[in-house]
Amino acid sequence: MKLRANAVIGLALVGFFVAAALIGAVWTPHDPLKINILQRMKPPGAGFLLGTDEFGRDVLSRLITGARNSLLIAVLTVAGAVGFGALLGLVSGYARGVVDRVLMMVNDALLAFPGILLALGLLAVMGPNKYGIVLALALAYMPVVVRVVRGSVLSVRAREFVEASRILGNSEAFTAWRHVMPNCVAPLTVLATSMLGWVLLAEGSLSFLGLGVPPPEATWGNMLSAARPYIGQASWLAIYPGLCISLALLGVNLLGDALRDHLDPQMRQ
Amino acid sequence: MNGTTSPLLQVQGLTLASASATVVDDISFDVRAGEVLGIVGESGSGKTMAVRAIIGLLPHAIRRSAGRIHFEGQDLATLAPRELRRVRGRRVGMVFQEPMTSLNPALTIGRQLDEGLEYQTGLSAAERRQRIVSMLERIGLRDGASRLAAYPHEFSGGMRQRIMIASAMLMRPALLIADEPTTALDAVIQREVAQLMFDLTREQGAAAIMISHDLAMVAEFAQRVVVMERGRIVETGGSEEILLKPQHPYTRRLLEALPRRAPARALPAAPVPVVEVRNLVIEFPGRGGFLQRKRAPKRAVHGVSLQVMPGETVALVGASGSGKTTVGRAIAGLLAPTSGDVLFQGQSIASLDASARAAWRFGCQMVFQDPYGSLDPRMMVADLVGEALRNVASLDDGARIERVQQTLAEVGLDASFGRRFPHQLSGGQRQRVAIARAIVRNPAFVVADEPVSALDMTVQRQILLLIRALQDKHGFACLFVSHDLGAVEQVADRVLVMDDGVVVEGGPRDQVFDRAQHAVTRRLLSAMPALQPEGSGFRLQRRATGIA
Numbered sequence: 001m002k003l004r005a006n007a008v009i010g011l012a013l014v015g016f017f018v019a020a021a022l023i024g025a026v027w028t029p030h031d032p033l034k035i036n037i038l039q040r041m042k043p044p045g046a047g048f049l050l051g052t053d054e055f056g057r058d059v060l061s062r063l064i065t066g067a068r069n070s071l072l073i074a075v076l077t078v079a080g081a082v083g084f085g086a087l088l089g090l091v092s093g094y095a096r097g098v099v100d101r102v103l104m105m106v107n108d109a110l111l112a113f114p115g116i117l118l119a120l121g122l123l124a125v126m127g128p129n130k131y132g133i134v135l136a137l138a139l140a141y142m143p144v145v146v147r148v149v150r151g152s153v154l155s156v157r158a159r160e161f162v163e164a165s166r167i168l169g170n171s172e173a174f175t176a177w178r179h180v181m182p183n184c185v186a187p188l189t190v191l192a193t194s195m196l197g198w199v200l201l202a203e204g205s206l207s208f209l210g211l212g213v214p215p216p217e218a219t220w221g222n223m224l225s226a227a228r229p230y231i232g233q234a235s236w237l238a239i240y241p242g243l244c245i246s247l248a249l250l251g252v253n254l255l256g257d258a259l260r261d262h263l264d265p266q267m268r269q
Numbered sequence: 270m271n272g273t274t275s276p277l278l279q280v281q282g283l284t285l286a287s288a289s290a291t292v293v294d295d296i297s298f299d300v301r302a303g304e305v306l307g308i309v310g311e312s313g314s315g316k317t318m319a320v321r322a323i324i325g326l327l328p329h330a331i332r333r334s335a336g337r338i339h340f341e342g343q344d345l346a347t348l349a350p351r352e353l354r355r356v357r358g359r360r361v362g363m364v365f366q367e368p369m370t371s372l373n374p375a376l377t378i379g380r381q382l383d384e385g386l387e388y389q390t391g392l393s394a395a396e397r398r399q400r401i402v403s404m405l406e407r408i409g410l411r412d413g414a415s416r417l418a419a420y421p422h423e424f425s426g427g428m429r430q431r432i433m434i435a436s437a438m439l440m441r442p443a444l445l446i447a448d449e450p451t452t453a454l455d456a457v458i459q460r461e462v463a464q465l466m467f468d469l470t471r472e473q474g475a476a477a478i479m480i481s482h483d484l485a486m487v488a489e490f491a492q493r494v495v496v497m498e499r500g501r502i503v504e505t506g507g508s509e510e511i512l513l514k515p516q517h518p519y520t521r522r523l524l525e526a527l528p529r530r531a532p533a534r535a536l537p538a539a540p541v542p543v544v545e546v547r548n549l550v551i552e553f554p555g556r557g558g559f560l561q562r563k564r565a566p567k568r569a570v571h572g573v574s575l576q577v578m579p580g581e582t583v584a585l586v587g588a589s590g591s592g593k594t595t596v597g598r599a600i601a602g603l604l605a606p607t608s609g610d611v612l613f614q615g616q617s618i619a620s621l622d623a624s625a626r627a628a629w630r631f632g633c634q635m636v637f638q639d640p641y642g643s644l645d646p647r648m649m650v651a652d653l654v655g656e657a658l659r660n661v662a663s664l665d666d667g668a669r670i671e672r673v674q675q676t677l678a679e680v681g682l683d684a685s686f687g688r689r690f691p692h693q694l695s696g697g698q699r700q701r702v703a704i705a706r707a708i709v710r711n712p713a714f715v716v717a718d719e720p721v722s723a724l725d726m727t728v729q730r731q732i733l734l735l736i737r738a739l740q741d742k743h744g745f746a747c748l749f750v751s752h753d754l755g756a757v758e759q760v761a762d763r764v765l766v767m768d769d770g771v772v773v774e775g776g777p778r779d780q781v782f783d784r785a786q787h788a789v790t791r792r793l794l795s796a797m798p799a800l801q802p803e804g805s806g807f808r809l810q811r812r813a814t815g816i817a
């Protein structure tokens with residue numbers, strides 16, 4: 001029953017942030033972009049529930065619109081990295097031989113770069129915008145996925161049910177897709193959920209370097225980065241975006257674990 | 270061993286339970302100094318848990334709810350973990366089933382053998398080394414001193430199990446517990462390892478508890494036997510009295526499940542063999558080490574030729590490493606021959622066109638050894654079996670489902686099994702699913718690679734009978750690859766004996782079993798004593814040792 005409770009909490013947290021992001025598209029308590037020097041760095045209180053930032057913008061409104069940007073970037077990035085990474089890992093691990101060696105050589109070269117540096121380089125070429133960030137971060141994190149999936153594929157493909165499938169006359173592609181891939185999803189769900197966290201933070205680091213989602217648009221990451229100089233005077237500027245990121249991650253992790261257990265017939269009773 | 274001395278180990282009223290069930294129910298037995306006690310029973314009868322309780326190695330979920338375990342004047346059940354550790358290893362040694370995983374791959378064997386000695390005895394390093402080397406030589410490792418720095422992976426499974434035994438016996442325990450010590454080894458090595466183990470216990474005057482499902486081996490080595498069924502002891506007594514003249518119906522059932530020679534079958538003459546192998550050679554590419562050049566390829570099969578006629582069962586027997594599995598896998602198309610030819614219904618499979626190739630894939634199926642590994646854990650039984658019909662265009666969905674159900678019924682699984690996952694099935698049930706998957710499209714030929722060696726005796730018998738019944742009904746031919754001569758004797762029409770990649774002897778089953786010509790065959794046969802029925806009881810029969 002403990003498992004079920006975790007799943008409910010995870011679903012509630014994720015649902016909450018998704019709802020906030022959706023609502024933010026049509027309504028926010030204040031205009032998230034409206035600068036008001038007179039209301040600079042007001043602590044949380046009646047007028048501004050979660051206070052205001054260094055330009056007097058409403059933190060709550062910015063968090064709500066930021067939710068849309070942050071979640072969109074994180075989900076698209078992870079989907080891209082996991083989707084393409086899993087496919088390449090599957091091909092590499094299943095085909096072995098020359099294909100594997102070439103793919104792995106390229107992959108290891110990518111892996112040898114710090115992810116954020118790779119993303120920086122790409123962004124410097126493409127110029128900062130939301131989809132540029134998604135592409136850059138997805139490419140930066142994909143090599144990890146390729147490695148993890150290839151490893152599981154190598155161990156799964158050595159099992160007898162894979163040979164059994166070949167003996168039934170199934171094509172290699174069918175065998176790989178039907179029998180090998182599903183047995184590799186457990187490590188993949190764990191990786192994908194933690195990757196979501198890396199992306200939320202990495203996007204903030206990019207903002208810090210001026211290559212994130214360009215201001216004045218808000219994301220949780222760039223709000224957190226922007227709060228750094230004021231952390232002594234206005235701690236709420238850092239606390240609330242940080243809290244949003246943490247709670248969203250907690251929700252995604254709980255949901256991811258529940259999903260993994262649900263997908264594995266051996267965990268279902 | 271007279272009745273007046275008190276037993277070395279006395280288990281009284283031992284009851285073990287998990288949260289939901291009683292695993293071991295009120296059992297009592299004792300072991301006298303220097304004797305070998307055999308514990309037999311099917312999987313799930315609680316025999317492993319019963320002995321694990323003695324040394325306090327129960328899994329987390331299982332607790333002792335009652336009973337006493339007297340050993341050398343103390344009750345092990347009430348000892349603190351610290352005191353129990355002093356008994357474990359030093360006074361009670363243990364050998365587990367799996368030689369591949371019970372040695373730590375990251376430590377040299379010298380280090381591992383020394384560990385217990387260092388911890389439990391006050392001997393100096395030189396004395397310990399001396400003891401270890403002489404023990405290694407005793408277990409048949411030539412030049413023991415130079416092998417101390419070797420790692421476990423450098424040894425074969427049989428040798429690793431000998432090393433395990435050495436590490437237990439080095440401590441000179443009063444009691445050795447061996448849980449299926451030879452089950453994972455092939456027949457010849459099983460016998461040698463068991464012989465070594467009991468020679469050592471006899472030399473040191475230690476007692477032993479042996480858990481085994483190999484009744485012939487228990488009859489040969491144990492003085493007394495405990496028979497367990499579902500957590501209870503149903504019968505206990507001298508091994509001859511129990512295993513040769515069983516009284517309890519459960520013991521009788523165990524003994525009757527042992528494979529027996531079925532009468533030879535007359536097969537209709539056929540013009541073309543269903544499968545023919547000509548001069549098959551298979552090499553595995555050599556592996557290069559780090560900074561080392563690739564070694565020469567390893568030749569696993571050197572020019573094997575064989576024929577299987579329609580409806581016939583041909584057994585391919587041999588020790589592990591003899592290449593028998595490799596031949597089976599090449600026929601099933603899992604390995605490409607280096608040279609030579611595999612013919613299916615008269616045509617070489619290398620030169621088949623697409624449609625003939627599909628027919629071969631269709632008509633040639635395989636059942637694997639490990640029913641745990643050969644079924645995709647994420648698929649339900651009906652889907653696993655139905656997948657075999659995926660490429661059959663002539664069947665619509667309804668017909669496919671019907672065919673699957675019909676086949677499941679043929680292998681003895683009712684319709685409710687269709688919606689279960691493999692982990693919800695027992696080993697025997699899984700093997701039935703694997704068989705259903707192989708025969709659902711009516712193949713002409715099935716390769717069965719050790720199909721029963723992972724199963725209990727009683728389940729083995731059911732599976733062997735099932736294979737025979739299906740064969741009688743559908744008429745497929747079968748290549749039965751096995752090291753288990755008992756099972757082979759029961760099912761085979763013809764037997765081929767392999768050694769080191771070549772077939773050394775072949776012929777009708779009765780001829781090979783009764784008038785073996787080749788030394789390898791004789792060695793295999795002599796390693797497999799059988800319990801044969803005689804009158805109302807049984808007789809321990811040793812086979813073919815002299816030269817005919």
